[in-house]
Amino acid sequence: MKNFFILFFLFTAIILNSLKYDNPNWEFGIRYKKLAGVSDYLFAPTSLDFRLESGFEYVDGMRFGFVYDTSIGIKLSKLFNFDFGLKHTRNGLEPDVFRAGWEMNPVFFMSVEIYYIYRDFNDFKIGESNIVVLTNFYVDLIKWVDFSIKTGAAFQFVDLNIFDQKITYKEDFLFQFFFLFDIEIAFNPAKFYTFAFRFGNRDDMEIFSSNYLQFEYKNRFYMPKNISFNFDIGYGVAGALPFAGYINKFWIKSGIGYELDF
Numbered sequence: 001m002k003n004f005f006i007l008f009f010l011f012t013a014i015i016l017n018s019l020k021y022d023n024p025n026w027e028f029g030i031r032y033k034k035l036a037g038v039s040d041y042l043f044a045p046t047s048l049d050f051r052l053e054s055g056f057e058y059v060d061g062m063r064f065g066f067v068y069d070t071s072i073g074i075k076l077s078k079l080f081n082f083d084f085g086l087k088h089t090r091n092g093l094e095p096d097v098f099r100a101g102w103e104m105n106p107v108f109f110m111s112v113e114i115y116y117i118y119r120d121f122n123d124f125k126i127g128e129s130n131i132v133v134l135t136n137f138y139v140d141l142i143k144w145v146d147f148s149i150k151t152g153a154a155f156q157f158v159d160l161n162i163f164d165q166k167i168t169y170k171e172d173f174l175f176q177f178f179f180l181f182d183i184e185i186a187f188n189p190a191k192f193y194t195f196a197f198r199f200g201n202r203d204d205m206e207i208f209s210s211n212y213l214q215f216e217y218k219n220r221f222y223m224p225k226n227i228s229f230n231f232d233i234g235y236g237v238a239g240a241l242p243f244a245g246y247i248n249k250f251w252i253k254s255g256i257g258y259e260l261d262f
Contacts, residue, residue: 023222025188026143030105032078033262039077041106046075048260049083053230055253060238063089067253069205071099079104083115087205096120097205111136113152117207120162127159130207134180144189150182150200154207178207186218194220198234213237214249226259 032044053069073083081104087097101115112135119128134152141147156176166172182200189195196218201208208214216234223229236249 022224022226023188023191023194025146025186025194026191030075032075041078042080044077045262047262049073049075049257050260051255051257053253053255055232055251055255057089057251057253058249059236060248065089067251069253069255078106081105085205090123094120096122099205109137109139111138113150117205119206122162125161125163127162128207129157129159131155132180132202132207134182134202144187146184146186146188148182148184148186150180150202152180154178154180154202156207192222194222196220208236211239226261228257228259230255230257 030046032040032046034040034044038044049072051069051071055067056065057067058064068088069085071083071085073081075081081102083099083101083103085097085099085101086095087099088095090096096119098118099115101113103111103113105111113132114134115132117130117132119130121128132152132154134150136148136150138146138148154177156178158174158176160172160174164172178201180200180202182198182202184196184198186194186196198216198218199213201212201214203214214234214236216232219231221229221231231254233252234250235247238246238248
């Protein structure tokens with residue numbers, strides 16, 4: 001019976017790898033399409049990406065229930081790539097997190113991200129604005145393994161009363177500064193599948209304190225017609241850097257993405 005399952009697994013893997021899937025992680029870097037007379041640093045449109053995710057999220061003292069993320073990104077050139085996202089974690093129709101980002105890929109081993117995140121804590125009359133600057137260094141170790149590390153900082157402005165227009169420091173708003181990092185190693189064993197381990201003190205849609213770590217196991221499945229699915233599990237540890245923290249966050253989420261090539 002054991003040999004039967006081994007043979008079945010190998011046969012299934014061979015069949016799936018023979019189909020018309022396209023794992024983008026097997027390619028080296030982003031391939032920009034040069035236009036006549038225009039530098040690919042200025043205008044070389046590549047793709048438009050759509051993603052919709054939903055799942056369950058628990059954050060101690062804040063929320064316990066389902067969350068929804070939507071995002072859209074456009075790759076225009078090595079220096080001009082933009083994305084926009086919304087996150088919905090509460091009752092009602094209004095999203096409570098908004099993100100707008102700008103990414104530059106000046107060289108093949110590095111990118112720079114600048115983005116803005118607004119978090120709305122309307123129930124507490126609080127609004128939080130974050131400006132983040134990150135440098136991402138990445139290495140395609142071999143065709144089947146990728147490694148990246150992001151480092152940077154977040155500049156956070158907290159409006160203590162969104163219904164009051166006064167701007168007195170420590171009475172109406174606070175300013176905080178965090179160092180951020182994010183390390184990820186991804187494995188691409190098949191044309192249709194990538195899985196990755198990621199840990200750090202940041203998230204694509206939220207900002208946390210520097211004294212925080214979260215760990216995530218990510219799965220992505222690639223289908224024909226530029227369609228992909230993901231399934232991710234993770235948890236966060238508050239007070240983690242002195243290694244005396246506790247798990248205060250847990251999530252499971254899945255989603256679908258579509259890439260429209262130009």
